[in-house]
Amino acid sequence: MGQRETGRDTAGPLAGREPAEPILRRLLTSQPGQAGPPCRLPPGQRVTHDWKAQHYGPVPRFRPDRWDFMVYGATESGQEHRWDWAAISALPRISVTADLHCVTKSTVPAIPWEGISATSLLRLAPPAGPVTHVMVWAEYGYSANLPIADYAADTTLFATAVAGQPLTPEHGYPMRLVVPHRYGWKSVKWVRAVEYLTHDRRGFWEERGYHNSADPWQEERFSHQET
Numbered sequence: 001m002g003q004r005e006t007g008r009d010t011a012g013p014l015a016g017r018e019p020a021e022p023i024l025r026r027l028l029t030s031q032p033g034q035a036g037p038p039c040r041l042p043p044g045q046r047v048t049h050d051w052k053a054q055h056y057g058p059v060p061r062f063r064p065d066r067w068d069f070m071v072y073g074a075t076e077s078g079q080e081h082r083w084d085w086a087a088i089s090a091l092p093r094i095s096v097t098a099d100l101h102c103v104t105k106s107t108v109p110a111i112p113w114e115g116i117s118a119t120s121l122l123r124l125a126p127p128a129g130p131v132t133h134v135m136v137w138a139e140y141g142y143s144a145n146l147p148i149a150d151y152a153a154d155t156t157l158f159a160t161a162v163a164g165q166p167l168t169p170e171h172g173y174p175m176r177l178v179v180p181h182r183y184g185w186k187s188v189k190w191v192r193a194v195e196y197l198t199h200d201r202r203g204f205w206e207e208r209g210y211h212n213s214a215d216p217w218q219e220e221r222f223s224h225q226e227t
């Protein structure tokens, strides 16, 4: 495959935030009252504290006057929904602290995301009954598909900030999707639209050999594993 992910050095808000030891202890300790695997690091992953941005292609420039966010496709009303940056900025915020698992095996632990929950956007832009999946679209045509259940998970959010600071351009400014329970390529940076689908369709990396469902706990990295 001629394409690969590129990494860039960035001094994000997490740089030097915490010594390694407490993070490792937290990762290796099961969380009381939380369902799921006893070890919080998915198989084959290693922890990295150096949060390098991972993406394909250049970092887009944000132009607030031209930027909008759309929900279209199989909406309940049959109409598309559109927000400009001021309207998005006025929506209520949630916080989700989550690990980010890149398929290339690095995991950045405990990123304190803040943003708009996917469920609140689902309420504002209800899907039609037959919707089964969404395609999440970014600048330059990057995309990732998700079953509606993954999109509607209560930890899925459109992040605009980390630790109280706006996202850096490399990490998705002004807004990115975060799907903590899937590999990082589903966490679409520089997001511009969500398309409601009545059938599954593969996104950018899914078409190029990455696994369709991308569950890090099942090590669903590549399509040849799909049965």
Ligand SMILES: Nc1nc2c(c(=O)[nH]1)N[C@H]1C(S)=C(S)[C@@H](COP(=O)(O)O)O[C@H]1N2
Pocket: 005, 051, 052, 053, 054, 055, 056, 057, 100, 101, 102, 103, 138, 139, 142, 170, 171, 172, 183, 184, 185, 186, 187, 188, 189, 190
């Ligand atoms: N638009 C866009 N979003 C993207 C990507 C990309 O190439 N383009 N790369 C994905 C991949 S592979 C990962 S691991 C995460 C990395 O997020 P980070 O750079 O903030 O660590 O972004 C995801 N979102």
Ligand SMILES: [Mo]
Pocket: 005, 054, 101, 102, 103, 104, 184, 185
């Ligand atoms: Mo990735």
